[in-house]
Amino acid sequence: MADNSQSRSARRKQKKSKKKPIWKKVILTLLIIFAVTAIGAGAVGTYWIVTAPDIEASKLSDPFSSILYDQNKEEFAVLGSEKRKKVEFDDLPQVLVDAVTATEDARFFEHSGIDIRRIGGAIIANIKNGFGSEGASTITQQVVEKAFLSHEKELKIKVQEQWLALKLEQDYSKEQILEMYLNKIFYGNNAYGVAQAAENYFGKSDLDDLTLPEAAILAGLPQRPTAYNPFENPDLTKQRMNTVLSLMVRHDKITEEQAEEARAVEVTSLLTETKKDSTPYxxxxxxxxxEVKKKVDGADIFTDGLKIYTTLDTNVQERVEFLLTDSEENPIPYPDDEMQAAMSVIDTKTGAIKGIGGRRNSKGNDEFNYAINGSTQAGSTAKPIVAYGPAIEYDKMSTYHQINDDKPYEINGNPIRNWNRKYSGWITARQALVQSLNVPTIKVLEETGTEKAKEFANGLGYEFADDTVTLGDAIGGTGTEVTPLQLAGSYSAFGNEGIYNEPYSVTKVEFPDGRTVELKPEPEAAMSDYTAYMITDMLKDVVTEGSASAANVPGLPIAGKTGTTNLDDGGVPDYWFVGYTTNYTISSWVGGYQNEDGGRGSIPESGRTVPQELFSNTLSEISKDKETADFNKPDSVVEAKVEKGSNPAAKPSEHTPSSQIVTELFVKGTEPTSTSEKYDELDPVTDLSAEYNEDSNSIEATWNYDSDEDITFDVSMSVDGGSMEELSSTDELSIEVSEVEPGGEYEIQVVANNGSMTSEPKTATVTVPDSDNEDEEENNEENEDEAEGNIPPVNGLSAQYDGARSIIDVSWNYNGPPAAFEVTVNGEQTQTVQSNGIEISNTAPGQSYTISVTPIGQNGNNQGVRGEAQSTEVTVPEEENNESENEGQGDGDQGSESTGDNENEDGQNE
Known part of the structure; x- marks a missing residue:
């Protein structure tokens, strides 16, 4: 037994001793994985190399022209077919060769097509920052990439690019390759190749005449030919030139002294005065x-031989360009030559861009495009996007929603005021938006919350500075900036039942090899249909009743919003108008002024309606012979009548005056259900009776009234058919009228009153018996009636304005023979009444009224006899929500240069 046990133990030790260490297993496993990976990578790499395109000499000579097609697939531009001038290597001065190689490929004449050192640096950068973050392409690689490969940043493309670069270096000399490179690149300013660029920019047809700063500019241009265009952006060009000069010093192409001398040269002094030909559209x-550069990685519309299918409507584009170009036929009243302007026209339903006007009096030479690059504050055009839209979407706010516009609103100690320095008290959301009032707008955003506002606005392509929303964003007065094209896209969703389409100009791109890339963006639901419609309905009032009357086109249903920005000194550097129909959305902007210090300057007051007139003159023309439907009210929206001033909203009662009833929009299910009692009548008195008491020579009137309220009774009386005169108010159910005249007919009237409502009047009549001298008194009265000239004037004439009812209440007393009363208002309007009072409606805020009352006899010899006229005067107060707005004062925006005490306003009557 012992021997067996020992034997088993020995076997276990022997087995254990045969096990390999764990680290050896790990190393073996890694080696296997590496080998498999290497084999796999080699196989994939080999496949990529085998499938790489062949080097064709024809493709190495010149870039391919790209063709652009309009919305009808008709060609409207060929890019790259003109302004091309070939140069040979022997024509290249050494200073240009040095500038280009120092900037693009310092070891160009040393490597075999790929630069291992640059690749190592790029690998480290790509590991740190992600694939594609830094390239290592040599000039040779750039030549083959432009000639034979697509521009995606894929590993396959890079492998093929390096392989073809090695092959190219075997077939061609360095001088030939550099010659190909410099003849291929697009330099901006309609120039393809370095020779044409030198002629376009500096007027030099012989490259040997190039100076060091000129060579540095040409070497730096290909990186960003539009941004570094010295005609348009000399300051940026200077920065890029200095970078090239520094690289030349680093690579021992020039000395620091030479670089400093070149840096002292002003870029503008180098440029030719001869202007290049313009490009259409x-x-x-x-x-x-x-768009192509952003969506098709690395593609170049000037050199890649693309077929680009666009959304351009040439009729729209030509109309836009006409209105932005000075001529005697142009109807736009530009105030001066300094004003710049831009427009974007898109299809409301699809977001397709139909026309873009980048600047006023464009030369078509790759100039700065204000429509797509000219970012500035949105001013009050932000209000529907940041405040009112989110409030309707998330809080189901109605257009009647009451907001307390009571005083300036403080943000971080800075008071935000309305443009007119007036405050209306409780005001509807519709009134606040139509009048572009700042204080109510900020309160709307505060109620809804900035996070919801951000979510809503982002869905419309509206991005905020630092990705943060503040209350100041409600009135467009922060660091957030937009372009005309961006705003057109945001507003189009309001006109498209809440569906947002990112504005786009390209539907698809076709490459020379037949490969096609679709670029049309997908529509997205940005808001509910009720939000889109309710915002649109309010913005229609802006055009018909508010600040944008100059934008109106008769016969077309238009919605829109004006906007301004402000400077610290109160000046206005930008005016906006964004409007839309169911067919088109148009955003127009003017500005571009500079002050003495080179900063943003103010637009003349006379230029404030130019954006509106650009809009209307464009829309009226492009809408001809095209049906424009009105905006469709969805089932989710309810129109409801509301009694003015009710808060919360209440339905009018049967007694509410028509002048106190408005129709507003509510999200279905939120419309008012309760009825206002403000104008309801009380129940009248019952059992009214009047009797003559001979003992006391008085009339005693009694009545009944059943109510738990505190009721008073207004008692009036008329004698012999004369006017009703108030006797007294009492809380008793009876009254005694003493010292009545024998034979007189007395009518007693009683009206119930609770302080806010009254009842209909009830009357009772009693006749006092004649006395013994009845005949004598009758004769005296008859003689009195027949006497002429005894019609006395009225007395106690008064006129008071009733703001709740928007009327002037006129009343007077009269003691004399029966008479009617002629009432004259301001010497023009005349009306004859039988009562001792009249109500005057249809009054105007701020208007003074002179009211005259003349009694005219009705009986006997007094028939037609006129008494002396009595007059009084009353002035209707200015409405605190006065809709008159002077755009020069600002329209709800904070200043462009600060977030302090600046206001905006919009338009001529906002």
């Missing part, structure tokens, strides 16, 4: 270029 083409 330049503003639109710039958007095409921007």
């Amino acid at each position: 330049e503003g639109f083409i710039q958007q095409v270029q921007k």
Whole structure:
């Protein structure tokens, strides 16, 4: 037994001793994985190399022209077919060769097509920052990439690019490759190749005449030819030139002294005065270029031989360009030559860009495009996007929603005021938006919350500075900036039942090899249909009743919003108008002024309606022979009548005056259900009777009334058919009228009153018996009636304005023979009444009224006899929510240069 046990133990030790250490297993496993990976990678790499395109000499000579097609697939531009001038290597001065190689490929004449050192640096950068963050392409690689490969940042493309670069270096000399490179690149300013660029920018047809700063500018341009265009952006060009000069010093191409001498040269002093030919539809083409560059990685519309299908409507584009170009036929009243302007026209339903005007008096030469690049504050055009839209969407706010516009609103100690320095008290959301009032707008955003506002606005392509929303964003007065094209996209969703389409100019791009890339964005639901319709309905009032009357086009249902920005000194550097129909959305902007210090300057007051007139003159033309439907009210929206001033909203009662009833929009299910009692009548008195008491020679009137309220009774009396005169108010159910005249007919009237409502009047009549001298008194009265000239004037004439009812209440007393009363208002309007009072409606805020009352005899010899006229005067107070607005005062925006005490306003009557 012992031997067996020992034997088993020995076997276990022997087995254990045969096990390999764990680290050896790990190393073996890693080696296997590496080997498999290497084999796999080699196989994949080999496949990529085998499938790489062949080097074709024809593709190495010149870039391919790209063709642009309009919305009808008709060609409207060929890019790259003109302004091309070939140069040979022997024509290249050494200073240009040095500038280009120092900037693009310092070891160009040393490597074999790929630069291992640059690749190592790029690998480290890509590991740290992600694939594609830094390139290592040599000039040779750039040549083959532009000639033979697509521009995606994929590993396959990079492998093929390096393989083809090695092959190219075997077939061609360094001089030939550099020659290809410099003849291929697009330099902006309609120039393809370095020779044409030198002629376009500096007027030099012989490259040997190039100076060091000129060579540095040409070497730096290909990186960003539009941004570094020295005609448009000399300051940016200077920065890029200095970078190239520094690289030349670093690589021992020039000395620091030479670089300093070159840096002292002003870029503008180098430029030729000869202008290049213009490109048709330049503003639109710039958007095409921007879009393709963003969505098709690395593609170049000027050199890649693309077929680009666009959304351009040439009729729209030509109309826009006409209105932005000075001529005797142009109807736009530009105040001066300094004003810049821009427009974007898109299809409301699809977001397709139909036309872009990038600037006023464009030369078509790759100039700065204000429509797509000119970011500035949105001013009050932000209000529907940041405040009112979110409030309707998330809180189901009605257009009647009451907001207390009571005083300036403080943000971080800075008072935000309304443009007119007036405050209306409780006001509807509709009134606040139509009048572009700042204080109510900020309160609306505060009620809804900035996070909801951010979510809503982001869904409309409206991005905030630092990705943060503040209360100041409600009135467009923060660091958030927008372009005309961006605003057009945001507003189009309001006109498209809440569906947002990112504005786009390109539907698809077709490459020379037949590969097609679709670029049309997908529509997205940005808001509920009730939000879109209710905002639109309010913005229609802006055009018909508010600040944007100059934008109105008769016969077309238009919604829109004006906007301004402000400077610290109160000046206005930007005016906006964004409007839309069911077919088109148009955003128009003017500005571009500079002050003496080179900062933003103020627009003349006479230029404030120019954006509106650009809109109306564009829309009226492009809408001809095209049906424009009105905006469709969805089932989710309810129209409801509301009694003015009710808070919360209440339905009017049967006694509410028509002047006190408005129709507003509510999200279905939120419309008012309770009825206002403000104008309801009380129940009248019952059992009213009047009897003559001979003992006391008085009339005693009694009545009944059943109510738990505190009721008083207004008692009036008339004698012999004369006017009703108030006797007294009492809380008793009876009254005694003493010292009545024998033979007189007395009518007693009683009206119940609770302080806010009254009842209909009830009357009772009693005749006092004649006395013994009845005949004598009758004769005296008859003689009195027959005497002429005894019609006395009225007395106690008064006129008071009743703000709750929007009327002037006129009353008077009269003691004399029966008479009617002629009432004259301001010497023009005349009316004859039988009562001792009249109500005057249809009054105007701020208007003074002179009211004259003349009694006219009715009986006997007094028939037609006129008494002396009595007059009084009353002035209707200014409405605190006066809709008259002077745009020059600002329209709800904070200043462009600060977030302090600046206000905006919008339009001529906002």
